[in-house]
Amino acid sequence: MLADRTSRRALGRAASYGVAASVPVLALGWLVRAESGVVAEADRVTVAAATRFTAARPALRRALLVGQEALAARWVNLAATGVCAWAWRRRGLGVRAAWAAGTVWGAWALGLAAKGLVGRARPVVEDVVTTVPGTSFPSGHAMNAAAVGVSLTVLVRPLLRRRGRAAVATAAVVLALVTAADRVLLGVHHPSDVVGGLLLGGVVAGASAVGHHGWASAAPSGSAPRIEV
Template structure:
């Protein structure tokens, strides 16, 4: 009973922190929804400058299209799920693995919900390389990749040494930034769509991690669930 109450409390804390961290994303969504002229002008200028590069350079276009396909949310979520299974079966990180996959799916669902709520049309690009369906804000690729990158770092952090942690951070940041560039250069999203995806994804992942797992991601999971034989958790453990 006590464990159930603790999990419920942590879940509520995770939801509350995610909502609080989402305020910047909500503010940007409002700006996009009402069509603030300066933002519209900057978005249009960025699309006009970036998309011709993908149209004229065949190699760059192939790389961008490959990145778009590889980082489709279903494939990213499948990769996270496989890592979660490994963490659960091989590293006894059951609690963290469950948290990780639930958080990624939550971020995916929220991103789609915000898309429908804002209802922003995709950029109109002459001779577009690709035509993406659905609404534009926020970028689903950016949202999902950001959530997945943060979640995987938190999940695997206890298993990594110093060099592995540094490498993980570099790879996560590179993946998030490159997918944002990909979306703009292909003309699938405005820069503000990508920024909105970053803000929403980071809010969901960081709020969920701090609320449910606490401030000590390197500490062991709940001993009663994931590490029956380990010492009691540190004071920072939830």
């Protein structure tokens, strides 16, 4: 009974965190859907400058196109699932690994739903670098990178010392920023798309981590390892 109450409190904290942290994302999504003049103009100017910069540098364009494919959700999520499998089989973090994998794929599905809900068109630019299908807000690449970065950082935290934890967290941030830059420089996303994606991915993974932390702390000894966040 006590464990049930503790688990409910943990889920409540996760929900509260998710709602509070989602406010900036929801506000940005509303501005995008309402075609706010300030956001739309900033997006237009930035994407135009970014695509001109890329179009003038063929080597950068080729690198960005390679990055677009390498950083696609299908490959990043499969790699993340491989890390989860390693943590389960080699390090005995079965429940923690299942949580991380579930969060990664759940965030991916939520991102697809958010795209359909907002229904924003891709940028229209003069210096076309490449084109991709689908809608634009939030950026699936950026959201996925943020969710994977948070999930794997939390997953491997107990296995690392302080410097190792800092290195993994730094790598996660760099991955997210590189992914976001790739999308804007290729002209397939507005800056607000990638900002929204990064925020939403972080919110989803963060709320999931808060909920799992409370659940694991409430679980009977031996049924689930505690999660440190």
